[in-house]
Amino acid sequence: MASVEFQNVSKSFGAFNALPDISFSIADGEFVCLLGPSGCGKTTSLRMIAGLETPTSGKVLIGGRDVTYLHPKDRQISMVFQDYALYPHMNLADNIAYPLKVRGEAEDKRHARAREVADVLKIGDLMKRLPSQISGGQQQRTSLARALVYPSQVYLFDEPLSNLDAKLRLEARGFLNHLQRDMGMTAVYVTHDQAEAMALATRIAVMDKGRIVQFAPPIEIYRRPATTFVANFVGNPPMNLVPAQAAIIDGKLQLRAEGLDVTALPVSDTIARAVGAKSITLGVRPEHLRIARPDDSNVITGELFANENMGPESLVTIERKDAGRVTARIFTDDEIRVDKTVRLSFDAEHVTLFDSTGARIPAHGE
Amino acid sequence: MPFSSRIYIRRMGFSVVAALLGTLFALPLVWFFFAPFNARAELGLAIPAPFTFANFTTVFQNTFAMQALFNSLVQAFGGVVLVGAAATFAAYALSRSSIPGKSAVTYVLLLFSSVVSGSAAMVPIFLIVSAAGLIDTHLAVILVFAGGLLPTAMFILRDFIDAIPRSYEESAMVAGASPLQAFFDVALPVIRPGIVVVVVWAFVNIWGSFLIPFILLRSDSLMPASVAIYSFYSEAGTPIVTLLAAYSLIYSLPVIALYLFVNWKFGFRFFGGIKS
Incomplete structure (x- = not known):
């Protein structure tokens, strides 16, 4: 596990200035939620930690190491995508074991490890199925298993629960909370659902128009919202x-x-x-x-x-x-x-x- | 009454017209399957009596025509491999990279491709191939076809790849794969149905084309089947219907086989890897 730090990071897409100037640091073992409406820059920030976007200026550090221009494969991170991005031509065993395959692990070893993780997530019996042959909740757990199958410095989540129905979402949220308590992983979790952020985060960064409006523990955000924007975004109803x-x-x-x-x-x-x-x-x-x-x-x-x-x-x-x-x-x-x-x-x-x-x-x- | 009689009449009328049209288009096909087995086949439709393979026996003895079928295979196979591979890489690059003006490049290429493989460009093509010293080689035919078909193939494939979410490759790279590994392990298998479409389309195009090999080739030993079919015309220029029919059937078999194979092997599509 490792810390994550943004130093004066900005990101523009052509003429559109998605993130004007953003700095924050996430300590080792923290579960941070980036919370905000769509277009606030939270996903862009996450993708810059992953290395899928390159900052226009500024520095990104993981575990104190400058990774601003490092390729995603060299960052030792895992990520769960909103659309799961399961490889449709591979069965679950190969999907979950893929990160181990590119690390040169032998087939029987990596399948055994994949099975281990899958069993924890209760999809161990589905290893021979294709992603198209399992339910949405099982697909979500498969993508989670693929992120957990190898040791990683930082776990990144891009709205991983937004495609589940309400009941499954609560169940998955509870599981993620348990996982965080169990592993003490450093995680950055993007969501527009304030309830998810409140339930999971050790700290929440509320973002609006490319800026962090408030960065504080959930209870602080709830009790002492820094602005009317935060007040109006957090709470159910707000x-x-x-x-x-x-x-x-x-x-x-x-x-x-x-x-x-x-x-x-x-x-x-x-x-x-x-x-x-x-x-x-x-x-x-x-x-x-x-x-x-x-x-x-x-x-x-x-x-x-x-x-x-x-x-x-x-x-x-x-x-x-x-x-x-x-x-x-x-x-x-x-x-x-x-x-x-x-x-x-x-x-x-x-x-x-x-x-x-x-x-x-x-x-x-x- | 759920239907009024007017709707009934309209539907019956439509069915009758459709059936007539269907029959009209089916007749040549029926001839195509009957005539090769008829020793006295003419341009009229007739049920073979007696049913015979004599036409085929004669055709098989025509070594020029048999060699031509092989040549067609060589040229089509070469062209398909070149078009398939080049179009895949080019389309992937055009879809995934951020090259300025990349869509303009695609459209201009598409525009000119119809010119390149068309008869209008035959003279310059001949001059270029001649200057390159490639006249009367399989390679000349393969290269010219590849050049003509590539832009459209790239265009079809780029559209196909554009529709595939980038998160496939992104998740592979985050998991530790190099861009090349992500392409071969993840992107390529997902793109495969699109490549198959392009490959079949290119094969059919090359297989059926007459003008380009006819102009670029000299020796009988290199001519493809589309040209060799003329060896079943008498010296007076009239077709020997029995042999022509038999050869045509043989000539069309690879294309039919390819369709059946592709349908059997790739006729399904993957779904479910991406939750939308």
Whole structure:
């Protein structure tokens, strides 16, 4: 296993500047997810670690060694592709053993090793089949087996679960998590699914338009999103964002917007400075919203838009008149009484505030 | 009533017309299979009576015509190997590399290819081959065919390779394969159905072509079957139908055999390696 480092890496495709300038380092044994919408540069970054793309400028280091211009075959890495890229003319045994074949391993030896890995992944009985003769989940595990069959410095994953159906995806995700705990491998995992990133990563790099917006452990990303972009990307459903007019009255922060009634938030120096700009965005996670009691003080009011019962919880979405929607995750144990007009409330400690540029304002006492 | 009578009439009319057209096109084929076994075959269609192999016996005694079949094989085989190999490498390079203006190159080549193998270019081709001292050799025929067929073959194959995801070779290279290993182990087997199409197409083209060997070759011992077929014309220029029919059947057998072989061996396609 080895560390991975990007030093001022940029990448352009013709006139399109995919990655303007990106630097980060991944320690040995870390499982890092590159998370972002399509076109944010996460796959390009991964392919530069693999050596399938060459940076326009900057350096890529694996285990402290400069590999910027090294051919993929000399990097001692493995990669699982989104489309699996199983060789259609080879049976599973030959597919899984191919990395050993190019390393000059004898046929019986490499097939024995392939069988070992396949057994762990529960595809050991399928070794004589062609990729076209097995199911999608089995294909995914075959491609994983091919990546695990030889010792590797870094494991790269390019949206490996995106072609599986929901149930298989959960199963594969759990297995990958187990594998990471078992092997302590250094892994870089590209995904646009925030739940996958939260579940697997030791650290998440949230990317937007070729830049890393926040690089932190999942819980940090969840609790203290650096910008409204991160807040809006992480969480299921994502954080509710309500732009509001701010004022400090009697030492308390007051926020005003359509349907919003917040009068008594604590004020810190940083908040006081941000209020000077007047416009502030209020962020509250759906799971921190509840149906308001009559005497609650922080309230968002709107017309009921949707009420989706998911079993243990319900997603209640309300629409503030001409001012956007707010979604609440209400645990069904609570008695839900939804009328045409719904009042949702939240506690002050669960509030995240963003300034007019979208950056998070450090909370009181931070 | 799911169908109105108008639809019935229309469908019946269509079937009748289709059947008539089909028969019209089938008649020459029926003649093609009957006439060789008929000792008194004429241009009219007749069931052989008695059924005989006499025509074939006579044809087999014509050493010039038999040698010509062999020559056809040599020229077609040579041309196919050259076209197949060169088109595969060229198309792979055109598909996978980032050469500026590569599509323009392909289109220009495609445009000129129809000229090169066409009769319009016969004089320059003859002059070039003559200057190279290759007149009256198999090599001349093979090279000219290869030159004429290559651009189209490259074009067909490049399209085919473009449709194959790069992740095949990429996964091989990440796994430790050199670009050459990735090509031979992974890309080539996946491209093979496309190569087979090109090979069959090139073979049929060379096998059936008359003009190029007729002009570039002198000796009887080098002429291919497409030219030798004229040895079954009398000196007055009228065809000896019985022998011509028998020879034609023999002449077409390799092409039919090739189709059957390819269909048996490669007629299937691989699916399932790539999840889309």
